[in-house]
Amino acid sequence: MTVSTFVFLALGLVLLVAGAELLVKGASKLAATFGVSPLIIGLTVVAFGTSAPELAVSLNASFQGQADIALGNVVGSNICNVLLILGVASLIAPLKVAQQLVRLDVPIMIGVSVLLLLFGLDGQIGRSDGVIMFVGGLAYTAFLLYQSQQEKDQDVQNEYAKFGDRSLSATETAINAGLFIVGTAMLISGSQMLVKSAVSIAEFFGASPLIIGLTVIALGTSLPELATSVMASIRGERDIAVGNVIGSNIFNILVVMGLTSAVSETGVVVTASARAFDIPVMVAVAVMCLPIFFTDNEVSRCEGVLLLCYYVLYIGYLVANATNPEAVWVGWIGPVIVPLTLLMVGLLGWRTWSAVRRRRALKP
Numbered sequence: 001m002t003v004s005t006f007v008f009l010a011l012g013l014v015l016l017v018a019g020a021e022l023l024v025k026g027a028s029k030l031a032a033t034f035g036v037s038p039l040i041i042g043l044t045v046v047a048f049g050t051s052a053p054e055l056a057v058s059l060n061a062s063f064q065g066q067a068d069i070a071l072g073n074v075v076g077s078n079i080c081n082v083l084l085i086l087g088v089a090s091l092i093a094p095l096k097v098a099q100q101l102v103r104l105d106v107p108i109m110i111g112v113s114v115l116l117l118l119f120g121l122d123g124q125i126g127r128s129d130g131v132i133m134f135v136g137g138l139a140y141t142a143f144l145l146y147q148s149q150q151e152k153d154q155d156v157q158n159e160y161a162k163f164g165d166r167s168l169s170a171t172e173t174a175i176n177a178g179l180f181i182v183g184t185a186m187l188i189s190g191s192q193m194l195v196k197s198a199v200s201i202a203e204f205f206g207a208s209p210l211i212i213g214l215t216v217i218a219l220g221t222s223l224p225e226l227a228t229s230v231m232a233s234i235r236g237e238r239d240i241a242v243g244n245v246i247g248s249n250i251f252n253i254l255v256v257m258g259l260t261s262a263v264s265e266t267g268v269v270v271t272a273s274a275r276a277f278d279i280p281v282m283v284a285v286a287v288m289c290l291p292i293f294f295t296d297n298e299v300s301r302c303e304g305v306l307l308l309c310y311y312v313l314y315i316g317y318l319v320a321n322a323t324n325p326e327a328v329w330v331g332w333i334g335p336v337i338v339p340l341t342l343l344m345v346g347l348l349g350w351r352t353w354s355a356v357r358r359r360r361a362l363k364p
Contacts, residue, residue: 009197013220015190016053019183026179051251053221056187058260072213074257080222081245083311089233089241090304097293112253113286120270130261137254
């Protein structure tokens with residue numbers, strides 16, 4: 001392994017993030033030109049754009065016979081989205097959670113996470129499993145589009161009005177088409193560089209492709225979600241920061257993992273370690289969102305700190321397990337994870353009790 005391997009890794013990450021940005025801008029303006037409503041653009045094109053790196057990397061890994069990277073990318077990105085991205089965004093300002101997320105989208109995220117776990121219990125996510133998930137992703141998107149047509153909230157319409165009007169000139173249309181094509185090309189090139197360099201690094205250090213997918217690639221492909229959520233939090237659009245993460249997680253499982261499994265001749269192999277630890281952690285993280293979001297419909301700064309602590313511990317576990325697997329559980333899993341979890345439960349209980357007291361005080 002040479003320095004050029006790390007250069008290609010970094011260049012691949014840059015191309016992925018920049019390519020996703022160009023794709024979103026170009027596709028959004030093109031859709032507006034052809035009469036698609038701004039709200040639908042926001043719910044579909046932008047949601048796809050932030051998850052486009054995961055899709056590009058996973059498909060490329062599948063075609064190159066590196067299914068471990070594809071699985072690790074999706075599972076690691078979903079864990080990163082909740083623990084790291086929501087944690088960082090909530091430190092900037094407490095994040096508001098829309099009621100729809102608590103009632104509908106978070107339960108769907110939990111459901112599709114459990115579905116991925118069940119599909120992988122036999123050690124493989126087959127092509128038929130992938131087709132089922134992909135069709136589910138299309139159905140979820142169709143439902144969102146139908147729901148958006150029923151939604152008359154002027155604030156939501158104003159939010160997505162930033163995608164511009166529908167009266168673009170021929171030159172502007174050509175420019176946006178060019179942005180879309182260049183963005184797609186950058187995504188493809190970046191994903192190829194990222195997968196090849198990640199495999200080389202994994203082989204050099206003796207780490208499995210799954211570990212590389214769960215860490216380096218997962219964090220890299222989650223950069224668009226991180227940038228979107230952090231900027232939304234800075235701008236005061238804190239409900240969008242949460243919605244971006246939840247929508248991306250659902251898309252990652254149903255569309256990214258579904259399509260990757262469906263197009264692979266042998267499906268995606270699910271290793272014993274992924275079945276025993278990584279996918280259950282992803283499910284647990286999804287379930288954790290429900291009580292956090294339910295309390296005051298908010299992610300507080302304290303909860304954000306705890307989420308970040310969980311992510312640091314998770315990455316620490318992966319690194320420690322790769323170097324000395326026998327000592328990991330005895331070394332820190334009990335003394336650190338258990339108190340941290342009790343602290344999280346206590347914080348949620350206190351916030352729930354405080355919310356109940358406030359509601360009672362407001363009653364006449």
